[in-house]
Amino acid sequence: MKNSLKPNKRVVGTIAVLGVLALTVTGCTRTATDGGAGAGTGADETAAPSPGITDTTLSLGISSPLSGPTAGPGSCSVAGLDSYLEAQNAAGGFEFGDGKTREVTLTYLDDTYDPAKTVSNFKQLVGDGIFAYVGALGTPTNAAIMPIANSEEVPQVLLVTGATAFSEDQKANPWTFGLLPTYYDEANTFGKLLADAGKPITVAVLSQNDDFGKDYVAGLTDAIEGSDVTIVDSATYEPTDTTLDSQVTQLAASKADVLMSAVSVTPLQVGVLTKAQSIGWLPRIFLPSNTSTPGTILEPGGATAYPAVYSTSLTKVPASPTFAEDEDVKAYNAAFAEYGSKIAAVYTPHCAWSYAEGAILGEAFKGMEEPTRDSFMTALKSIKDFQAPLLLDGITVDTTRDDQPAISGLTLVQASGPGYAPAKAY
Structure with a gap:
């Protein structure tokens, strides 16, 4: 990974990661009978790869507030995802449903939680040829992008926001999909x-x-x-x-x-x-x-x-003594120390959420039979009862519903000492 700070304070990070994120943000090259999000190709057709994916690599993008008052959550939304992807990359990469293993790069830009900057960043990422736009934080920022992403048929998925607008009508916005409970x-x-x-x-x-x-x-x-x-x-x-x-x-x-x-x-x-x-x-x-x-x-x-x-x-707290011996937490802590800590200095729940997001993307890649956005969206929307790492017991991933985000389970908690415990009755 390499970072650069430009005069306009836009931070660009390039993260090498293995095929965990099969998404792209430029226009999708499809056959004449390819029908849009979730549509496959005929039995006798060969799908042309979408921009941002080759036999060995895949390119993702994200715009997030890396500076300003929302920098903590914004940085964690990148850092957790990076930690999962980089760790999987180091372990040999991600296997895709087409039988190939790919290295994935994640480019992230700073938008300071300004919708206008987010739109500019999104257009830049599209122009640079990413496969998909993933895990972005924020309701107003994602709302500014949604009509563009759906018009250009760019996956805008697993968004780190609980606004119902991103999940309640996926038939109207087939390229947009939320991650978190509403x-x-x-x-x-x-x-x-x-x-x-x-x-x-x-x-x-x-x-x-x-x-x-x-x-x-x-x-x-x-x-x-x-x-x-x-x-x-x-x-x-x-x-x-x-x-x-x-x-x-x-x-x-x-x-x-x-x-x-x-x-x-x-x-x-x-x-x-x-x-x-x-x-x-x-x-x-x-x-x-x-x-x-x-x-x-x-x-x-x-x-x-x-x-x-x-x-x-909805997730285990990595710093909590309660989960000190949990294997998922151990893996997260090791990955974050090596990769994520370079991006986010302070933990917020967004670090754990986006780490789980990486695993959801990896699960989608396993079902992605062709190197196209359509195939990715079909695979992403076919996950059910998946226990992503760090999710609390009883909370699973179900992407098959047209009016709900990927995760909908919640546990009510109450502040207790330095952290939280299950909530007591009012």
Whole structure:
């Protein structure tokens, strides 16, 4: 791998990895009867390779916030995937369904979580001839790319975002596919915990002013319908905001028992926790899984001041003593120390999520019978009951559903000491 820093602060990393990522981002060369995403070729036809793949190599691309306030999650979204791919590459590479073993390269560009930069980066990657665009972080950034990717028939898959927009209508957007449980499901899980308490509870909601926030509000609202739980106030924010003090002050006036802080930007989430404390408001807190890391959120936010802090989880925590002897965790820690640590200095759950993503791609490559995007998409959408490394027991990968992301299982957890434990009843 080699990195270079250009004057415009765009970071480009080229990562040699074996056939784990059979995806491409330039136009697909197909036979006359090739019918689009998931379509195969006739028995007597020979499929022409898509751009970005040869008999021995495959090229992938990703745009992610490697600098700015979302750099922690953005860097982890690259680092975890790189760790898996590089480790597999060093072990001999990935076998594809066409009988070949390929080396895969991953090029990553910095977009600072700016949709305009993401579009520019995507076009650059397409122009450079990648096979597919994989594992990108962010709701607004991926939303900006989705119409382009589907128009140009470029796989935009296993996205590190829980927005329902990327998975709920895959027939309309056949080249786009999410990785993570939806924000709707995450908030719905929170809401069920509150509803099951069987007593009056008031809730204040802080959410992003986009699909991320709308999904959260909808999931919570549906879960508490008919219960004694009431949303008494709500506020929204923009990812470009530098502080959410005014929103927290507004919500604190409601004296709500619970604050669902669906904030996706790390420093803003820390600011929410510290501001509420400073004005004497100490509700129970619900945090989304993407901004709930102990080291980057709970500790700097002084989370121990609150009666309880809840979140959700789908992967093992590599640093947790509970999983110290787990073989998947051992493999992750070794791979990350050698490869991923060069990209991400601080762990967030995105490191584990994207590591599991690498294994899902590897599983798809095993079913990829032709060197084309169509064959890749068909194989990717045929995975069922796959236990990807680091996923918690009982959580598996199922890509066969047209309205759900690759992973949909969640575990509700509660902050305990330096980490999280299974959540107790409210």
